[in-house]
Amino acid sequence: MTSEEKKERPISMINEASNYNMASDYTVHPMSPVGRTSRASKKVHNFGKRSNSIKRNPNAPVVRRGWLYKQDSTGMKLWKKRWFVLSDLCLFYYRDEKEEGILGSILLPSFQIAMLTAEDHINRKYAFKVRKCNALFEALRSKS
Known part of the structure; x- marks a missing residue:
């Protein structure tokens, strides 16, 4: 993977209120318009894990x-x-x-x-x- 491709990888977003026990499954591409999200995969559930x-x-x-x-x-x-x-x-x-x-x-x-x-x-x-x-x-x- 080139350094250009690495820069374009989606950034995971985690809800600030749920830092401790829950994980978000939405990603925002750095080049996307603000507020646009895409579904990364099936629901992630890390409750207390x-x-x-x-x-x-x-x-x-x-x-x-x-x-x-x-x-x-x-x-x-x-x-x-x-x-x-x-x-x-x-x-x-x-x-x-x-x-x-x-x-x-x-x-x-x-x-x-x-x-x-x-x-x-x-x-x-x-x-x-x-x-x-x-x-x-x-x-x-x-x-x-």
Whole structure:
């Protein structure tokens, strides 16, 4: 690829309010008129994923830790048991209680916590959803 071709590559745009946990799938070509966007590909959903997780401050006090089940965001919608830590207004989750290798994080002030509705098609006791505005949501539940 020549240096001219590299200059003309589309620039990814990320919504400023959603820097922490969501990614945009729109691109703007540098030579395009302002406001013109093109669809890059299928919807990108990086809700709380490792690639854009917030680093946990080891000095911040932990409010609560424990097991929750997180619904997988793939098409299978399987429930996976994850170790969650609530600290510094953020919900961090790991594979187990060793708290090594963060799997993801949810910055709570930028999300809404709500009860599931019939339209969500999730019939699990003690389940709730975490969502940002009208975006896709993550479903979480506990055993009790």
